[in-house]
Amino acid sequence: MVITFVLLTEYTSSRHRAKLGIYLFNFWPVGLLLLALLAYLLPNWRDLLLAIAAMGTPCLCYWWLTPESIRWLLVKDKYDEAIKHLAKIAKVNKKELPDEEVKRPDVVKEGSFRHLFLNRETTKKSLIVFDIWASVSLVYFGVSYSSVDLGWNPYVTFALTGVIEFPSNFGTVWAADRYMC
DSSP states (O other), X not given: OHHHHHHHHHXXXXXXXXXXXXXXXXXXXHHHHHHHHHHHHOOSHHHHHHHHHHHHGGGGGHHHHSOOOHHHHHHTTOHHHHHHHHHHHHHHTTOOOOXXXXXXXXXXXXXXXXXXXXXXXXXXXXXXXXXXXXXXXXXXXXXXXXXXXXXXXXXXXXXXXXXXXXXXXXXXXXXXIIIIO
């Protein structure tokens, strides 16, 4: 999922990047709904695990089909390979690759967790992001995991946690369009 998100945002114009990135997360609730259905149909956890693994196995083929990130190639000084990928993309889009030189990114060669706390501003932003991430994760997973303890059918309540995510994802797209990008 992370690789898909990174590639999608790299290959999408900045105008549509937030929208498509958020739409991509609709696959998660689809997976939750499918998991609820499979758990209902396969009550033995071993059978359920086998079915999930079998469905994920074809995704291994994408290992060889997915191109490297162009930005990653440029950062790793694999300039010629990045140009090949750009030429392939231009060909698919029926465009010509411009003759001008692709700008090599200015990158910091070494980075560490410590760099997030080098000055007051990055420390403040890092701590805010960490706090938001922890809060959202605790609430999300707390609601998801405890939904089956509501006293109703656990398969239905788990499926409802997936259904609820669709409107929230579309609401996020609306908010991103209106307020951010």
